[in-house]
Amino acid sequence: MTEQYRAALEDLLFRMADDALIYGHRNSEWTGLAPLLEEDIAFSSIAQDKLGHALALYRMLHEMGHPDPDQLAFMRSEHQFRCCHLVELPTQDYAVALMRHALFDYAEHHRYELLEESSYAPLAALARKVRGEIKYHIFHASTWLRMLGVEGTDESRARMQAALDMLFPYALGIFEPTQQEETLRELGIFPGEGILREHWLEDVVPLLESAGYRVPEPSEVEPVVGGRHGYHTEHLQPLLEEMTAVFRIDPTAEW
Amino acid sequence: MSRTVTLQSLDPRVSRLGIPTEQQPFEGVPEGSHLQTFEVFHQTKSGARHIHVGSVHAPNAEMAMVFAKEQYARRSECVNLWVVKTSEIITFSPEDADLFATTTEKTYRDASGYKVMQKILAWKQRLQQQAEQNSPSNSE
Numbered sequence: 183m184t185e186q187y188r189a190a191l192e193d194l195l196f197r198m199a200d201d202a203l204i205y206g207h208r209n210s211e212w213t214g215l216a217p218l219l220e221e222d223i224a225f226s227s228i229a230q231d232k233l234g235h236a237l238a239l240y241r242m243l244h245e246m247g248h249p250d251p252d253q254l255a256f257m258r259s260e261h262q263f264r265c266c267h268l269v270e271l272p273t274q275d276y277a278v279a280l281m282r283h284a285l286f287d288y289a290e291h292h293r294y295e296l297l298e299e300s301s302y303a304p305l306a307a308l309a310r311k312v313r314g315e316i317k318y319h320i321f322h323a324s325t326w327l328r329m330l331g332v333e334g335t336d337e338s339r340a341r342m343q344a345a346l347d348m349l350f351p352y353a354l355g356i357f358e359p360t361q362q363e364e365t366l367r368e369l370g371i372f373p374g375e376g377i378l379r380e381h382w383l384e385d386v387v388p389l390l391e392s393a394g395y396r397v398p399e400p401s402e403v404e405p406v407v408g409g410r411h412g413y414h415t416e417h418l419q420p421l422l423e424e425m426t427a428v429f430r431i432d433p434t435a436e437w
Numbered sequence: 438m439s440r441t442v443t444l445q446s447l448d449p450r451v452s453r454l455g456i457p458t459e460q461q462p463f464e465g466v467p468e469g470s471h472l473q474t475f476e477v478f479h480q481t482k483s484g485a486r487h488i489h490v491g492s493v494h495a496p497n498a499e500m501a502m503v504f505a506k507e508q509y510a511r512r513s514e515c516v517n518l519w520v521v522k523t524s525e526i527i528t529f530s531p532e533d534a535d536l537f538a539t540t541t542e543k544t545y546r547d548a549s550g551y552k553v554m555q556k557i558l559a560w561k562q563r564l565q566q567q568a569e570q571n572s573p574s575n576s577e
Contacts, residue, residue: 211450220493220504227507318506325503329496424449
């Protein structure tokens, strides 16, 4: 592996792993509190899947010489994280949790689909392995979108629409390019955030519209960016403190 | 002047919910506000019969599939699921349980009613005796 290949790959792996970890943690905050018992089980299970994806990606980084997955997840400072702002946002309203779930997981679906052709074999293998899981995640998301949209009430539609309007600029921030964008494409690791954004829009816009929502015109929305370069919302630091509280009591403990 | 005190828990997520410690008395759930239930059947491999595994609450069949998948196909082998509205299952009333009570005089219908067991045992005994006679330890 050349230095150039390694730098580009690490950039992508950290972005993906940190997205999965922080998003998984945020969704796990609903465990025990989701509106229906059945939904609680489903949403918690999705959160668990995401932590599994984060673990698989941190393991790849560990094999490339980085600290072990626990250290990467629990012992880094805020500015070392490369997640997008969308996954950091707290969700006090289940409508926001569900809308983010739809926006984020459709991007994950297309990202892993593109990665099935990656020149980095372990990543291509992971993409094939998680295909079924993510298919369930978007099935869950799209079913809720319709339930609370076209098949919902005035209140459910209004709350989901408000969530969409609030989250859309953050969702476009998923595709914030980094300096490795070109290299990733040239080396066949990943076709790039630009192409991913196109695939996502082609899928998500008609999906949201058919579910009964008004989608902001993407070209008129300023994406919320910074996360891919280590600049985060004020919500990430408190999340990290809470998530790592037990681990930091004794980082060397065996669990 | 009254000040609302909110519930504080060791779980920070619960503390953040801002639940007032002084709760209004619970009025109960209005009639008809519960979701309907669906019965879930799973299939462990292609071609195998679907087996009833439990039920889920859901507003419609599609959501029932979403919930059933995580509740009943997460930990065990599963290749497909059926969900069926509980209300659409046709069943006997519990009062008709006596329909299934077998009266004691019907043992002639059971396989045990036939006297084959004695014949089988006698045949087995004969085989054993032959074996003992032919075995080297007996031939001395």
